[in-house]
Amino acid sequence: MQGRFVGALSSTGSIYFRQAPRHNGGMDLKRFSDTFGTEEQCVEYLARSRWPHGPVCDKCGSISDAWKTAQPRTWACRACQKQFSVTAGTPMERTHLPLPTWFMAIYLIATSSKGVSAMVISRQLGISYKTAWFLCHRIRQLLADDDCTLKGxxxxxxxxxxxxxxxxxxxxxxxxxxxxxxxxxxxxxxxxxxxxxxxxxxxxxxxxxxxxxxxxxxxxxxxxxxxxxxxxxxxxxxxxxxxxxxxxxxxxxxxxxxxxxxxxxxxxxxxxxxxxxxxxxxxxxxxxxxxxxxxxxxxxELAVRWNMRRMSRMERFDLVLGSMFARPLSWRALTA
CATH class of the missing domain: 3.30.420.10 (Ribonuclease H-like superfamily/Ribonuclease H)
Known part of the structure; x- marks a missing residue:
């Protein structure tokens, strides 16, 4: 599948570029909901985005030497006989929310012109306000500054x-x-x-x-x-x-x-x-x-949204999703 290169954050916080699956940049909310309405669809897209050349074992580092297990989001490595998850090291690791809820929240926040409140996320996704507030801040953390230098x-x-x-x-x-x-x-x-x-x-x-x-x-x-x-x-x-x-x-x-x-x-x-x-x-x-x-x-968040103003909706979504592999924000750190 042909793809495009989008920005992402490495574990050290630096920006790198990876190849993500290509989608129509003008995808509206209904098409997005149809495309990412199930757990399997979200796992497949997240796996292709994270591993464009095949699953990578985070235990031994082997590439494309694993198979999908019966457990959701989990692969098993043939080289080291260990299991690993596509959401490991991301804010979605050990989450109790379905992946379609995460994807929809990321889409709403990334594509809005001036942001979305936690109350709106709570009403539209059918979750409690406390959960929506924490979810918004974890996604907002993904919109962190890319440490670029302003020039000109x-x-x-x-x-x-x-x-x-x-x-x-x-x-x-x-x-x-x-x-x-x-x-x-x-x-x-x-x-x-x-x-x-x-x-x-x-x-x-x-x-x-x-x-x-x-x-x-x-x-x-x-x-x-x-x-x-x-x-x-x-x-x-x-x-x-x-x-x-x-x-x-x-x-x-x-x-x-x-x-x-x-x-x-x-x-x-x-x-x-x-x-x-x-x-x-x-x-x-x-x-x-x-x-x-x-x-x-x-x-x-407002600065990154300003920087993404010329991107299409799916390019914004891919950019935020690519930042998922940075260090997540914990509840203890948020409320400390």
Missing amino acids: IVEVDETYIGVKRRPDAKSKRDSDDDQPKGRGGTRKMMALTAVERDGKAKARKGSTHSERTIAGAVFDWLDRDTVLVTDELPAYRWIGKRFPAHLRVNHSRGEWSRRDPLAVACAHTNSVESFNATIKRAISGVWHWFSIKHADRYLR
Whole structure:
């Protein structure tokens, strides 16, 4: 069967490429449900995705030297006489949920424009809210950042998200260290964002808009040959000196775009502000609220969804499914 190469995460967390079965990229929800409606269909597709050249024994490493046993999801190796599962080392290992439920949840989360809430997953898949919440976070963990470096012309900005709180108000679900400090008394959580012009995005939460906080994110994300584009926040001034060019726009004076014939690019932050607007619309329209403790996971999900915006629905599904072989998120780690 012909296939395409899609990104996946190795056990060390690095991105590699594997060959996955080819499907129509325009597959709608009904066709997806018909294609992956049974346990056998999901196991077959997961096996072809994980082992494009035949089953690989995780005990001895032999390839295509195993047969399918009567037990679901299990193969037996002829070389070492051991059994191994297609879901071993994935979040679906020892799961009590049917694989079609996992596949449908991955499809809904990966193909939605701004995300899906756990309440919607609970209603559509017929599972409890607690199960849906844990399921969503385990899939959200698969949408982790691929550690790519932003290059070219990169716009950086900070935005404040969440509801407006009184200066002395604290969330009962977040620790004292996670309480937002905000700016101007808003007490909203700050998010640092960076977007390539016509490219990828990155986001993480920040405690304050200090130079140290912003510099840590910028230097981790951006290539040193990048053209940096920001607003006039003072924290960006010395950060911009570390890059070949630093373009700034003064929003306080009503300047939103500037074309300088001697500059390397047009000075504006429209791309990063568009991504920031996507974050706020997702929070207000999909999740309504989330704990600051899990904010980085939500922000990374939105960044990866932005990066997948030009992919077809099945390409998005394959990309998330290929990340299944990374280290899964446990309930203890999620609720610690």
